[in-house]
Amino acid sequence: MAEPFPLQPSLWHATAPAAAETPPLASDARADVCIVGAGYAGLSTALHLAEAGVSVVVLEAREPGWGASGRNGGQVIPGIKYDPSEIVAKYGTEAGAALVSFVASTADLVFGLIEKHGMEVPHRRAGWIQGAHTPAMVETVKRRADEWAMRGVGARFLDADAASRLIGTDRYLGGWLDPRGGGVQPLAYARGLARTALKAGAAIHGQSPVIGLLRDGGNWIVRTAQGATVTAPRVVIATNGYTGDLIPKLRQTVIRPNSFIVATEPLSDNIAGTILPEGQVTSDTRQLLLYFRKDHTNRLLMGGRGPFREPRDAADWSHLERVIGKMYPQAKGLRFDYRWCGRVALTRDFLPHLHEPEPGLLVDIGCMGRGVGLQTAMGRAMALYLSTGDKASLPFPVTSITPLPLHALNELYVSAIIAWYRLTDGGMKDRAA
Ligand SMILES: Cc1cc2nc3c(=O)[nH]c(=O)nc-3n(C[C@H](O)[C@H](O)[C@H](O)COP(=O)(O)OP(=O)(O)OC[C@H]3O[C@@H](n4cnc5c(N)ncnc54)[C@H](O)[C@@H]3O)c2cc1C
Incomplete structure (x- = not known):
């Protein structure tokens, strides 16, 4: 597969506060828990573990927030794809009710953490x-x-x-x-989580891709590309849409299309007052949904699915630019300052999946369009499970790793579906249609 699109061309990279120092792991270390991947899931797990007095080392291939967490739409949306009644029907009265209250709380958690820790994160909770x-x-x-x-x-x-x-x-x-929903600067939030976890006592190492995982008695030996190791009885894999081949067959449990975003130049006050005038963030009910909002400097962002492959040039974002022109004629002709994309990880049931393939090895995968809240909350729940051993702390059942049948063909199938929906509901239809 081609190298994933970098973080640097995004609006969020251009406007986030500086990142805390997270130097590569230089020598062997020991911890109670080692976490692979520093997105919201890994960072929130680390923060909540450190707060509980558990020693934790996070290893990140690039930098905290480099994955989906630093490049998403920044829409904080509580809930999951399923409505409360569907959740109760699927999981039963008691477990269903517990899951409904978990998913209901995710946006509160994000805005609560930002406030509690005074994170430097532009945000607005207007719904x-x-x-x-x-x-x-x-x-x-x-x-x-x-x-x-x-x-x-x-x-x-x-x-x-x-x-x-x-x-x-x-x-x-x-x-x-x-x-309950609202908007955040997503990379600022990831960096805020990292800074807060560091302050609470977690160790975080960037530029430390994990390439090996070996069981040694009651411990795991986690080895980075530079050859340094972390020895820990428990490991969390939080690599989501950027999952490689560290855990056999894990990558084949998800389909990982890119989601694309464009951002305009800052809108004039006149135009800004006509688009989402009360500051809500928005997405829609299309199969290939459009998601859009203004940022804190009144740039208009439009996100949606693009080609399955990594982008080749600006033309791969042009469908989103056309949508802006159709939806908001007053914004036609505006300059597009930023174009970027990132990988989501779709599971067959559109839910995040938890696996524990071996004792002491916990995996969280499945990066849906609600991950700002959901993965932050998953991290808190995983930290509780790891620090207490109480499986009831986990919001979703722990299942076995089951690759999608004919995974490569599934990816082809999804590319075809994307192309099809872009022809049918991907474009803006007139109200009368
Ligand atoms: C373009 C886009 C728009 C989105 N919009 C929204 C939105 O508006 N609202 C919303 O709620 N959700 C949105 N999402 C989803 C949301 O961003 C994700 O669900 C969430 O960020 C996933 O967090 P994570 O920590 O699980 O994974 P990630 O943030 O993807 O983190 C995984 C990390 O693992 C690291 N990694 C991978 N392999 C290794 C290795 N071997 N060693 C060390 N590190 C490794 C990667 O470098 C990466 O930093 C969007 C996603 C995308 C891509």
Whole structure:
């Protein structure tokens, strides 16, 4: 597979506060827990372990936040793909209710951590809107808003006029507003988590790709490309969409398409006042969803699926630039300052997966479009499990590593699906259609 697209061309890299020092692992070390991968999952696990007094070393191939955590849309969206009633139907009354309260809490956790630790993270909690693009989806989002409202969330359905006023376009037939959501500068948040974990006592080493994992009695020997090792009884693998071949067959459990984002030059006050005027972040109900927002300097961001392969040139983002022109004619002609992408890891059931293939080896994989909140919360839950041994702390069942059948063909299939949906629902349809 081609080298993954770098972090550096992103808006977030250009505007994040400086990263804390995380020098490569230079000599052999020992810890209670060694974590591979410094995205939200690995960093949140490290922070919560360090706070519990557990010694922890994080090894990251590049730098904290280099993966999806430093390049996502920065939309903090509570919940998962499934509505509360679907979760209860799937997991049963008790386990389902526990999972619903876990997924309901994820956005609170992110904004809570930023506040509690005074992280230098531009953020705004004005809510998340999901725009409905067909009459059937209007009914779906109405039910969704009702379900959360019944659980005490101040969620509300938006009719076409309300959606048009809040989103600033008449391209949606309705929507719902979830006040728990909001926006963050995602790389600043990853760097904030790293800085806070360091302060709590965790060790974090960048430029330390892990290339070997060996069991030695009750310990794991985790070896970096430079040859230094960490010896620890417990290891967490948090490499998600950037998973390689460290754990046999793990990469084949997910499909890893890129998600693409463009950002305009900062909008003038006049134009900014017409697009998402109340500062919500937004995505929609398309199969290949569009997600968009303004950042803290009023740049307009538009994200969505692009080609499955790594991008070749600016033309690979042009479909998103065209969407902006159709959705917001007033933004036509604006300069695009940043174009970037990152890998998500899709599981067959669209849920994150937890595996424990051998004692002391815990894997968290499956990077959905809710990972800002979800992976932060997964990290806290994994830390609790590792420090107490209580499996009930884990929000999802621990399952065996099951590669997708015909994985390579699945990737081809997904590329074809992406191309198909881009022809059908990927473009902006007129309201009347
Ligand atoms: C373009 C894009 C837009 C998105 N938009 C949103 C959004 O708006 N809202 C939302 O909630 N979610 C969004 N997501 C999803 C979200 O970003 C992810 O779910 C989340 O960041 C995953 O975090 P993670 O820690 O599990 O993985 P990552 O952040 O991907 O971290 C994995 C880390 O592992 C490291 N690594 C890999 N192999 C090794 C190795 N052998 N040794 C050491 N280190 C290794 C990588 O370098 C990487 O830093 C988006 C994702 C993308 C790509």
